Amino acid sequence: MHLINYISVLLLMVSSSCTQTKLIKTEPPEWTKTAAIYEIMPKQFTPQHNLKGITQELARLRNQYVSAISILPIFTTLDINNAYNPGDPYACSEFLTIDPALGTDHDFKTLIDSAHHFNIKVLLEFNLTYTTPNHPWRKEYPEFYKSSQAKNDTAFNQDYIRFNLEHKTLQKKLIHILEHWMKDFPLDGFVLMNADQFPESFLNLLGSKINSKKFYLVSGSNTPEFVERGYFDSYFNYDLYHLFIKMVDNTCTSQDFKSLMEINEKATFKNASILFNQNALLNNKDGTETQRFYGFYKLCSVLSILTGGIPMIMNGQEEPMFDRINPYSNQAIVFNKFFSRDFFRSLFIHRVDNPAIQSIQDNLPVIISDATHVLAFERKHGEASIVVMANLTNQVQSFTLKNDYIQRLEFFTRALTNFEKNKSYTLNPYQYIVLTNIK
Structure with missing residues (x-):
């Protein structure tokens, strides 16, 4: 008898839960x-x-x-x-x-x-x-x-x-x-x-x-x-x-x-x-x-x-x-x-x-500099890469990078550039540089 009551309660709980709105994250x-x-x-x-x-x-x-x-x-x-x-x-x-x-x-x-x-x-x-x-x-x-x-x-x-x-x-x-x-x-x-x-x-x-x-x-x-x-x-x-x-x-x-x-x-x-x-x-x-x-x-x-x-x-x-x-x-x-x-x-x-x-799951930005007022990050998907270096202030800022970026295209000027790790670089007020390896 107790077993029957227990099963009845379980069925009631399942039935009740099925009536609740369940949203599936898509x-x-x-x-x-x-x-x-x-x-x-x-x-x-x-x-x-x-x-x-x-x-x-x-x-x-x-x-x-x-x-x-x-x-x-x-x-x-x-x-x-x-x-x-x-x-x-x-x-x-x-x-x-x-x-x-x-x-x-x-x-x-x-x-x-x-x-x-x-x-x-x-x-x-x-x-x-x-x-x-x-x-x-x-x-x-x-x-x-x-x-x-x-x-x-x-x-x-x-x-x-x-x-x-x-x-x-x-x-x-x-x-x-x-x-x-x-x-x-x-x-x-x-x-x-x-x-x-x-x-x-x-x-x-x-x-x-x-x-x-x-x-x-x-x-x-x-x-x-x-x-x-x-x-x-x-x-x-x-x-x-x-x-x-x-x-x-x-x-x-x-x-x-x-x-x-x-x-x-x-x-x-x-x-x-x-x-x-x-x-x-x-x-x-x-x-x-x-x-x-x-x-x-x-x-x-x-x-x-x-x-x-x-x-x-x-x-x-x-x-x-x-x-x-x-x-x-x-x-x-x-x-x-x-x-x-x-x-x-x-x-x-x-x-x-x-x-x-692109807005996909595996290309999250990774910070590539310890500078306080320069935001430098890289996003990657397979061999594809984008690197952004940006001065967040109205003052000249210096920074170093944790990685080498050799023979990369600067996106806006289309110039081939080299950025070496641990080497000091400067950015003018609010200056930004974008590097890509996709032509």
């Missing part, structure tokens, strides 16, 4: 191994200010070796008489239809089909944590929001437009929104901003309903733990960006980068985070890369592309941008100089040609 899609992502602000990207304008630029982007585009929300927003989040491209007043000013469903499908023709993947960005104050749900479902109080004294209450993400009905509606875009359009993935605000219950629902081996799901927050738990394939790596900020005042060291590399090394899937020195959120908050990192913005791009992860740049960086893109205005980006186009193009091509800098 490797990011194959195409991400050589991906170079280009983030697009659809209203400012072209003089047409619409989806057709993006379609017309795809050939140019492919020539730049962009292999994926990430498009900011294409839904209707509210700028006039919006005291809560005016000009915020992520604040939407509707999630299921395309802003008529940007185009039609047909225009979006044409854009995606054209991108796929050029072998470019298409990601769509969302922020599912807040809306504009005139979203229909604000009146129809006030319980979806954190507060029904429009103002706190004289200040506008931001909780009036922020979702209560614990609400089960809201969670189902948000999942329905994502399923709608997956079903009606041949998209390759989503980028979900502010994902660090998602509660466990919504993450489980998201992982079970949306995440799949073929569909690329990205957290727009610095959440490596969400990737480890199988909710997302990748995440925005703001830790690297914060090191660039430290470089502004000369407080960044090679040890800071080593700590960052150790996080990547411990990850189940290495090199899966998205690296950048500029994106749309940073443009709105901090201005351009040239304003923040004056004199070394290209060094930041080199490290974003070569340190270990999936590189992303924002529309206009190929110019580069010396003025912030105004989210309150539809003024188009002026593309006429393209001073940095070949810089990015050459690095993106090399990412395809050199497996040492």
